[in-house]
Amino acid sequence: MTEPTESLITDEHRAAIGQRGEPVKVVVREADARRMRDLLNDTDPRYADGTGIAPPYVLSGLAGGRPGGAVPQILPNGILTQTEWQFLKPFKIGQELQAYGKVFDIRDRLGGRYGYSILVMTGTEYVDEAGDIVASTITTITQFDPAGLKS
Amino acid sequence: MTKYFEDINVDDEIEPVDRTPTEDHAIDFWGRDNPTNPAFRDAEVGRRQGFGGALVPGMLKIAWLTQFVSTWAGPESNVKSIRAAFRRPDIAGRPLTLGGRVVDKRQEGDRNVVELEVVTLAEGQPSVRANVQVEVPSKP
Numbered sequence: 001m002t003e004p005t006e007s008l009i010t011d012e013h014r015a016a017i018g019q020r021g022e023p024v025k026v027v028v029r030e031a032d033a034r035r036m037r038d039l040l041n042d043t044d045p046r047y048a049d050g051t052g053i054a055p056p057y058v059l060s061g062l063a064g065g066r067p068g069g070a071v072p073q074i075l076p077n078g079i080l081t082q083t084e085w086q087f088l089k090p091f092k093i094g095q096e097l098q099a100y101g102k103v104f105d106i107r108d109r110l111g112g113r114y115g116y117s118i119l120v121m122t123g124t125e126y127v128d129e130a131g132d133i134v135a136s137t138i139t140t141i142t143q144f145d146p147a148g149l150k151s
Numbered sequence: 152m153t154k155y156f157e158d159i160n161v162d163d164e165i166e167p168v169d170r171t172p173t174e175d176h177a178i179d180f181w182g183r184d185n186p187t188n189p190a191f192r193d194a195e196v197g198r199r200q201g202f203g204g205a206l207v208p209g210m211l212k213i214a215w216l217t218q219f220v221s222t223w224a225g226p227e228s229n230v231k232s233i234r235a236a237f238r239r240p241d242i243a244g245r246p247l248t249l250g251g252r253v254v255d256k257r258q259e260g261d262r263n264v265v266e267l268e269v270v271t272l273a274e275g276q277p278s279v280r281a282n283v284q285v286e287v288p289s290k291p
């Protein structure tokens with residue numbers, strides 16, 4: 001594949017930067033917590049059935065594990081290249097949270113493993129009924145065209 | 152077993168553990184009814200995307216690393232944050248070794264904060280590097 005000689009990021013894409021998306025309701029589901037806990041063989045008694053508390057990594061399943069907000073899809077594929085999770089309060093089973101997503105940045109990258117690629121940095125805050133942030137994530141997805149992937 | 156702040160030292164290492172991710176791990180992590188990247192469950196799709204097989208979800212690796220530190224620190228600890236850089240893709244069926252060591256410990260007000268560097272190693276090379284902050288109790 002010939003790499004683009006100009007950025008594929010348009011003004012329309014850039015307009016998404018800084019925009020906070022509409023909140024999305026997510027629920028900390030017992031079935032999700034149990035399935036993940038069992039998959040990881042996590043026997044921590046704090047997260048056992050009946051405690052009402054979900055393990056922190058249940059965060060990865062909220063909103064299907066995808067960042068909130070309108071994230072421009074500029075190249076056909078994407079791979080997670082950086083992430084940060086912060087936990088401020090425990091996740092309670094059955095708890096309804098509002099997920100607020102935001103696009104922080106969109107930028108070109110040249111010459112890496114993926115050839116010409118585009119880095120999309122997003123953040124999501126999970127807010128409880130009291131208005132407190134329970135957890136937050138910052139995620140960088142590298143969008144790429146497989147034709148440009150280097151061995 | 153509970154780890155107390157006073158018993159933790161910089162350069163303490165966490166005993167490594169091995170994990171072998173599979174396509175089923177990727178599917179079951181989010182549940183069979185939830186759509187995910189098809190490259191997680193189909194090696195052919197992963198190959199078409201240039202990865203050489205079914206891709207191991209980064210979220211699964213972060214979940215493993217979070218649990219790895221939480222298990223080491225014990226049931227009175229709280230993982231407060233994890234910040235990870237994915238250095239290279241991992242492929243289902245290839246074993247990973249989780250390892251880590253303490254890089255800092257400090258008191259912030261009444262909180263005992265321990266920082267660790269953790270990694271997943273594939274064939275001896277780091278595929279994920281992460282920093283984890285965990286709060287641990289003081290000795291009673």
